[in-house]
Amino acid sequence: MAFNQDNWLLRVRNLTKIYGEPNERTLAQTGPEFGSNICPETESIVACADISFDLYPGEVLGIVGESGSGKSTVVKMLYFDLEKTFGAAWLKPYNDGLSDILQESNQRKRYIRNNLMGMVYQNPRDGLNFGFSSGGNIAEKLIMAGQMNVGNIRARASDLLNKTEVPVQRMDNRPGTFSGGMQQRVQISKAIANNPPLLFLDEVTTGLDVSVQAKVLDLIRELQTDLGIAMIVVSHDLSVIRMLTDRVMVMKNGRIVESGLTDQILQDPQHEYSQLLVSSLL
C-alpha cells in the first residue's frame, strides 16, 4: 500500500522516556551499541529515546523487539498512560495536527483518548473494568465520548460484540466469567467503540493459546480491512508482526535499530539484531 507523505495521521518526533536522573552523557552512553539502556554514570534507565515516525491513515505499523526494548513505553506515552521525558506528537484529527498532543492539558488528553484513540492491552484487566458487564464496558467508553441515549448505546454495544464474535446474550455478564480470548474480544470492542482513527495494540495475543491467538489476529485483520483504522501493533513476536503490519520498527535497548516495510525487513534484514529476530522465525 502506498501512502501520501503529506497525509500523515500521527507524527511523532524524538519521543524519549528516561527514568531516574540522567546527565548530559546518558543518551550517548546507552543503546544497542552498548548493549544496555542503563547509564553507567547515573544508573538512569533510557526506556526509549529518539523515536520518530509518521503513521498514515489506515496504515498498520509494528514495533518489534525483545522484552525491555522499550516498545510498550512508546505506545503508553502516545496514549497518555506515561509522561514523556522529551519529544512531541501531533494527531491530524485533533486541531488539524497543529497542537503537540503531549503538551495538552489532562482534560484535552482525556478528550483525545476517548474520541480519537483506542487501546488494547496485553492484560484485559488493564483495559476493562471487571466490575462492569461486557456491554457496560463498551457503554462506559461511549458515555465518556458524550453519548447519552441508552437505546443507542445498547444497540452499538450489541453490534460491536457481534462484530467481534462475542455471544451477544453474554452482554450482561462480567468479563471475569469469560475465557481469555473472549476478554480480548471485549477489550477490542471497547477500544473501537467510538470509531477511532487510531488503535494501539500492546502484545494483545501474548498469553493466549495458539489457536485462540490465531482467531484474535484474524479478527484484528478483518477489523482493519473493514474499518480502515490505523494501528500501532506492539509485539515481541515477529509472526504477529508479519501477519498484521505494513511497516515495522525494530527496537533494541530503547532505540530503533531498523525500520521499513515489513516484507522487506523480513526478506532482507540489515541490522544484526533484525537478522537474529528473522532467523528465529525460520
Ligand SMILES: Nc1ncnc2c1ncn2[C@@H]1O[C@H](COP(=O)(O)OP(=O)(O)OP(=O)(O)O)[C@@H](O)[C@H]1O
Ligand atoms: N517505572 C519504571 N522505572 C524504571 N524503569 C522502567 C520502568 N518502567 C519500565 N522501565 C524500563 O524501561 C525499559 C523499557 O520497558 P518497556 O516495558 O517499554 O519494554 P517492552 O519492550 O515493552 O518490554 P515488555 O514487552 O517486557 O514490556 C525496560 O528496561 C524497563 O525495565
